[in-house]
Amino acid sequence: MIGFENLSIDGQKIKANANVFQNKNLKGIRKEKEKIEKLLKRLLNNEIEFKNEDDKKKKKKKLERRKKKLEQATQLLIDAEAEDDDKLRYNLTDPEAKIMQDKRGVKNPDYNAQNAVDDKFQVLTAVNVIDTPSDSEQLFPMKEESEKNTGDPHKNTLADCGYPDKETFTQMEEDQSTEYYVPDRSMHSSKNDKYSKWNFKYNEEQDVYFCPQGNKLVFIRTCKDSNGLENRLYQAEDCEHCDDKDKCRKNSKNKSKKIGNRTINVYLQDEAIKRMREKLDSEDGKKIYQRRMSTVEPLHGDMQKNRGFIQFVLRGLEKVNIEYNLLAIAHNIRKIILHRADALKKYLGNAQNIA
Ligand code: SF4
Structure with missing residues (x-):
């Protein structure tokens, strides 16, 4: 039942069995711990009335359990x-x-x-279920897990722009086992922004860039970004x-975006990103990438x-991983029953297969 043509990778946020109001920072936890300790003290000093001794014992146990939990959380x-x-x-x-934001913008534990x-x-x-909201770093593990489970790689691997970081683009080119179709975050927005870098x-001979106004951008220095990536x-x-300086300079990465001359940061990986954009913009690329929407979105729905x-x-x-695997x-x-019921019946009818 597996076509090995297009593999779509995507994540969906699923609510944990956790109360959003039980999400506390250190200050909140310390405050509640103080409250519990005061209550415990009052209980031990017989300052709280109970119907009977049993009720008192139960309440004491409950408060002690909560206190222990809060102590662990504090640590x-x-x-x-x-x-x-x-x-x-x-x-x-x-x-x-973890608190994550779903597609509707709702924040929940x-x-x-994936x-x-x-x-x-x-x-x-x-x-695979993970406890981080970001999908980045999940592309290759998911693709490899699929290969391990099915025995073969897919011809194409598709994922949305939440999956790759800059280095992923060169790694995708190095991986010859599949053809990747994965856009970068600014692929669509930069199409409508003529001031996007x-x-x-680029003029290779002079090693300069020309902006839409024909102004020259010259090489200043090599630097490293917050991820240590050279550019x-x-x-x-x-x-x-x-x-157009106001529209253009807000794209600069430097802190004072609205002042000074416009800057651009050019990464080694940008060439791989450009090649990916060209692939996704081609007629075949568009058709293949469209398969992602009609594959993974219906699954979530x-x-x-x-x-x-x-x-x-x-x-x-x-435990949630076990639950999700089930x-x-x-x-x-369900898919087998829907599409291969006869083959399944035949398979189950063969005593050797059951053994
Ligand atoms: S702000 Fe500077 S870089 Fe940007 S379009 Fe104007 S001249 Fe060119």
């Missing part, structure tokens, strides 16, 4: 250097779930379920008199809308 957040970072939060119901889907019958060839013309910095010679899978039942990364198996069995 974990301290270890994660959360003293100066209010954004670092811990979910007390499922500590391994979620997991990120899927690799063959486009023939939308059979899932690999799944991608629309500046060449070019700067325009005179932007002050340009009528089917799982969430038709099957009602909008939240994990289990808690913790290991769901993937059920999805594939």
